[in-house]
Amino acid sequence: xxxxxxxxxxxxxxxxxVAPLISGIIKTLKARLQTxxxxxxxxxYRDILKLLRKGMVIPETASWIFSAAPxxxxxxxxxxxxxxPMTATDAPLSLFGGVIAAVYVLALGRFxxxxxxxxxxxxxxxxxxxxxxxxxxxxxxxxMLAIFTVALSANSTNLxxxxxxxxxxxxxxxxxxxxxxxxxxxxxxIAETGRIPVDNPATHLELTMIHEAMILEYSGPNLALxxxxxxxxxxxxxxxxxxxxxxxxxxxxxxxxxxxxGLFFYLLKLLLLACCIVLVETTNAKLRxxxxxxxxxxxxxxxxxxxISTFLF
Amino acid sequence: xxxxxxxEFGDRxxxxxxxxxxxxxxxxxxxxxxxxxxxxxxxxxxxxAAIAGTIAFFNHANHVYIVALLTLILxxxxxxxxxxRLVERVGIQKEIEPLINVPLSVLISGCLTMVGxxxxxxxxxxxxxxxxxxxxxxxxxxxxxxxxxxxxxxLNRRKALTQVLALLxxxxxxxxxGISLTYGVPLxxxxxxxxxxxxxxxxxxxLVYRIGETFDSMDVSKLRRLRG
Numbered sequence: 253x254x255x256x257x258x259x260x261x262x263x264x265x266x267x268x269x270v271a272p273l274i275s276g277i278i279k280t281l282k283a284r285l286q287t288x289x290x291x292x293x294x295x296x297y298r299d300i301l302k303l304l305r306k307g308m309v310i311p312e313t314a315s316w317i318f319s320a321a322p323x324x325x326x327x328x329x330x331x332x333x334x335x336x337p338m339t340a341t342d343a344p345l346s347l348f349g350g351v352i353a354a355v356y357v358l359a360l361g362r363f364x365x366x367x368x369x370x371x372x373x374x375x376x377x378x379x380x381x382x383x384x385x386x387x388x389x390x391x392x393x394x395x396m397l398a399i400f401t402v403a404l405s406a407n408s409t410n411l412x413x414x415x416x417x418x419x420x421x422x423x424x425x426x427x428x429x430x431x432x433x434x435x436x437x438x439x440x441x442i443a444e445t446g447r448i449p450v451d452n453p454a455t456h457l458e459l460t461m462i463h464e465a466m467i468l469e470y471s472g473p474n475l476a477l478x479x480x481x482x483x484x485x486x487x488x489x490x491x492x493x494x495x496x497x498x499x500x501x502x503x504x505x506x507x508x509x510x511x512x513x514g515l516f517f518y519l520l521k522l523l524l525l526a527c528c529i530v531l532v533e534t535t536n537a538k539l540r541x542x543x544x545x546x547x548x549x550x551x552x553x554x555x556x557x558x559x560i561s562t563f564l565f
Numbered sequence: 566x567x568x569x570x571x572x573e574f575g576d577r578x579x580x581x582x583x584x585x586x587x588x589x590x591x592x593x594x595x596x597x598x599x600x601x602x603x604x605x606x607x608x609x610x611x612x613x614a615a616i617a618g619t620i621a622f623f624n625h626a627n628h629v630y631i632v633a634l635l636t637l638i639l640x641x642x643x644x645x646x647x648x649x650r651l652v653e654r655v656g657i658q659k660e661i662e663p664l665i666n667v668p669l670s671v672l673i674s675g676c677l678t679m680v681g682x683x684x685x686x687x688x689x690x691x692x693x694x695x696x697x698x699x700x701x702x703x704x705x706x707x708x709x710x711x712x713x714x715x716x717x718x719x720l721n722r723r724k725a726l727t728q729v730l731a732l733l734x735x736x737x738x739x740x741x742x743g744i745s746l747t748y749g750v751p752l753x754x755x756x757x758x759x760x761x762x763x764x765x766x767x768x769x770x771x772l773v774y775r776i777g778e779t780f781d782s783m784d785v786s787k788l789r790r791l792r793g
Contacts, residue, residue, distance in 0.1 A: 431581055431585055
């Protein structure tokens with residue numbers, strides 16, 4: 253019991269600290285690539301601290317859901333964060349169905365975020381919620397198919413089991429189906445974290461915004477919780493990508509030296525993935541909203557092909 | 566790193582890169598932007614060059630290095646540049662309008678990939694455990710899929726330039742099949758194929774330019790106006 257608590261505490265600390273850092277790194281790298289100076293890497297921490305100290309305005313028309321949504325978003329993200337292997341192959345928590353639970357607990361957070369957007373009755377909130385749910389309805393099957401591909405070859409939906417299997421196989425783990433699943437899941441990552449071909453994270457002044465439209469009415473600590481939760485969700489999806497497809501350097505035990513090395517490789521892999529995201533964001537223009545399903549159809553087909561080709565061979 | 570000289574590692578890398586080529590092909594079907602399509606073609610050719618290089622390294626086939634280098638220079642750099650310049654010169658609309666809408670096209674490409682796997686299955690003999698037989702399994706399937714999807718793209722698009730791109734991606738599929746099954750045909754034949762593709766693209770580029778000049782459009786269905 254104590255061991256689980258300590259492990260959870262450590263991972264929670266890592267999760268809460270690294271998540272804004274990754275957002276900051278992506279922002280800075282993106283600015284540099286576009287020959288702007290851009291904000292400091294630490295800017296997201298400052299934003300969160302500033303927002304936590306401010307007062308907040310709650311619309312008169314809002315019900316309790318509006319105030320509850322940020323906590324649900326934050327707690328579900330943090331809970332899923334404890335269920336995925338970050339630096340060691342064994343995650344502190346493994347609940348219910350492993351990866352299936354992880355995906356749907358995240359979906360619970362998104363559901364409440366969409367409700368929070370609808371709750372105030374502002375047209376922008378409703379618009380954002382409707383778009384978010386549309387996109388997630390298509391992204392979710394693609395994500396499940398890609399994850400099932402890995403789960404099939406590991407014979408388990410438990411994320412720790414999957415990581416342990418992948419780690420023991422070393423480079424033999426990399427098969428063509430894995431590649432297809434990775435590509436599919438990468439597109440889902442872009443869509444779920446609201447990155448450029450799908451949504452623009454840098455502005456809340458566009459009619460095409462999705463995430464920003466939903467949280468337009470939030471302010472102060474509530475907004476801080478939502479932003480922090482969103483960056484944790486982004487970190488979770490990135491971790492899922494790097495640790496299930498490239499498990500190199502994952503520590504197989506919870507010793508200090510193993511964890512240190514694991515942390516080093518983990519951060520390195522995250523940095524590489526962040527570079528990929530920055531490249532995609534900089535070289536692509538935002539898609540029209542009605543073209544987004546086309547992109548997600550590609551992700552879905554890649555996931556389906558990955559799954560079928562594991563069966564064929 | 567001990568696994569660097571393990572032939573199985575080489576096979577695995579080749580299959581991975583082939584899978585990446587397939588991913589790019591499916592992205593190309595989903596891509597509506599003409600320049601994006603040209604870039605995807607360049608990236609595909611770069612990966613093919615890498616595959617050829619890997620095959621040369623693990624099989625000590627030195628002449629395949631030349632093939633890899635030629636692929637890199639011609640198909641990954643020169644051809645995309647020629648096509649990009651052509652797009653600038655003709656000044657056509659830069660968005661592709663496929664005949665069948667994109668989600669359905671992508672779905673069809675997925676089915677064509679399955680066809681590729683099923684066809685390749687019949688070439689696979691499990692009693693032969695040599696590297697070539699094992700490699701043929703996935704890479705041949707992917708090469709057939711590339712060819713079929715390229716053919717589908719050729720049928721699915723109206724503009725002459727996009728059809729040239731589809732033709733080139735079909736050629737990429739044939740190249741992948743050839744190089745992964747035979748570990749490099751004699752250099753003379755490779756050179757012949759390269760020269761062929763190069764001249765074909767030059768001729769097609771001029772043709773596309775002329776079509777654009779004469780009809781103010783690159784829509785091949787307008788060519789019917791030539792009738793008496």
